Amino acid sequence: MKISVSFLKNKTDVRDTLEKLDETTADFIHVDIMDGKFTSEKTMNEYEFLDCLKGIKKPLDIHLMVENPTNYIEVLKKLNPRFISVHAEIPDYKKYIDLIHSYNIGAGIAINPKTRVMNVECLDNVEYVLVMSVNPGLGGQKMIPETIEKLDILQKLKHEKNYNYLVSIDGGVNLESRVFLNSADVLVSGSYICMSDNFQEKIDSLK
Template identity: 40%
Template sequence: AIRPITTLPLDVHLMIERPDQYIPAFAKAGADIITVHQEACRHLHRTIQLIKDNGVKAGVVLNPATPVSSIEEILSNVDMVLIMTVNPGFGGQSFIHEVLPKIEKLHTLRKEHRYSFEIEIDGGVNVDTAKLCTDRGADVLVAGSAVYNKEDRAAAITAIRQATLD
């Protein structure tokens, strides 16, 4: 397990079917937050509660074609909503700009209802797309290829952070 060698938050995104079977193991391994795909959960409320019962923060994932309305009933129960801005499965895909209104919608719902969940974005995040997300209310950005495909990864991270401020 990686938990003994870092104090960084461990954000576990379960891109699997029947995630309930694996939640206790990931919690035991030291996950700080576990996010599950709405489509992979037979009973989403029950899955979110299982995550919390294991002492871990709970999140739900929206794929690009999944509407925000499909998770509105559980927003008061989650700590994070992860919006996929590419179709899940492999890295290096292009950012799907049509997903941007979902960020705004979640940001608005969070303000209107005083929810406390964070909005996380994953997929195609780079210096060109980061600000598009943070300007619409995103709190957390996951940058895979834009960081790991660079020789100087620290500089890549700094550039993305700076892009959100410009």
């Protein structure tokens, strides 16, 4: 099981958190970016993220919760991330997947809790599928149980159609929910890891 750590985005200590995560065995650092339009919450902008993530060695898994991803992709490509994910709920999402691929970056599609897998049209053209098990925008939410079945659906499609993506789940991932998540390839966890005094211990408990 791969672990992607969603760091807490307090501007005063974000760099310290990132440097500590860089020394752990986490597989990815998950970067949530919100524009205050697609979600009610707003994070730092793409330029601030570019600045604070410079020099981080871990592969980056960037999640764009934004209405218009173009400039975010153009700016954040400079970090050479492993994946950039856009949402299936925005218009023309397939053109952003093509843009991400044009920079030789793995493209991901994020799926909100109410979005059905069968309504997502790009599964043959992504390297990463991010199943949102909470409504995007706020950290520390409890997992919506009905979203877990999407993991099995995505794995079945992957094997039947020979697709080439990792299946990831984001929201409410902790030791209690871990037992239900064996069908995932990647677990995205934030508060459970970053609110603790020992990042590595929490990462190990999810592996």
